[in-house]
Amino acid sequence: MVISRYLHEYATRAAGLLGDDVEASITMRQHGLTLRGGSSTPDAARCDQAEAMADAGPCVEAMTTATILVVPSVEDDDRWLAWREQSIKEGFVKALALPARVTPGIVVALNLYSRSPAAWEEKMVRAGDSYARLIASGVRLQLEFSDLEDAAAxxxxxxxxxxxxxxxxxxxxxxxxxxxxxxxxxxxxxxxxxxxxxxxxxxxxxxxxxxxxxxxxx
Structure with a gap:
């Protein structure tokens, strides 16, 4: 079982379900360490890589605070410089980070990127939040299977x-x-x-x- 493969599939499906102008990534944070999980495109992956290496960005803050974080304008937001610089380089103008708890100590975030200047619609935020929770449930299930495998071996x-x-x-x-x-x-x-x-x-x-x-x- 390779959970990273599932996360890549989840990210690809999320992008397909949530809109033609949306690219998606999934990040995991466990015991203070941020790791990239999977991305629907290389562009989104590079943004998440910059965030993971700097340990600073919307998904890190969303996972830390357990709150949805909306970035209506990447260019106007100077809180996370490495992430902002990479996101602008990739052409993204807005972002959305939706966290979901997997287990104590492990959290995932669904990160949505878009090149459309239109504001994030409330229905998109709700749909993304639901999908993030679905991802967390899937990861939790895989970890439970992993527990059984670990105990057996x-x-x-x-x-x-x-x-x-x-x-x-x-x-x-x-x-x-x-x-x-x-x-x-x-x-x-x-x-x-x-x-x-x-x-x-x-x-x-x-x-x-x-x-x-x-x-x-x-």
Whole structure:
């Protein structure tokens, strides 16, 4: 099971359902670490990558505060500079971040981007919110299956801290399309912020993304 594959499919379906002028991405935040989940287009993915690496943007704030965040004008919003710069570069003029809780410590956000200057309609916000909750339910179900698989195989109990961290670093590189040094810094910062060991954060990442390989290095 690869949850990241499901998130990509969810993002693609969300874009198709919510409008011709909408592009979608899904971001996950777990124990203080932001990871890209999936995107309907490379343009939306690059915006979410900028946000994940800066750990600042509308979806990060939406997930942190558990509130829907509307950005009516990307150009006029200077709260998240890296995300804003990338979004303008991709030609997006407005955005919408819709968070949904998966489990304690894990939240997803459906991020909608558009090049249309028209204001977000209320029915679009409601539809997006419903879809975000559907995504969270799907991820929750996949994690429950993962729990059963882990229990049957004792998968992570026997994994050393070093192996878990190295595999998690690979997963972060793949997910956020970043360098090894950046991935290690994200993992270390998340562990420090949560007051836990890096192995704890690493195992959480591996379980939620179901990525076991070493990943590519830059």
């Amino acid at each position: 004792s998968l992570y109990q026997a994994m050393s801290g070093t192996v878990a961290v190295e595999r998690a670093v690979g997963a972060i590189i793949q997910t956020n399309d970043c360098t090894e040094a950046q991935a290690r810094d994200l993992l270390r910062t998340a562990a420090e912020d949560q007051g836990v060991g890096e192995r704890t954060i690493a195992v959480t990442i591996l379980r939620s993304l179901a990525v076991g390989g070493p990943g590519r290095r830059r």
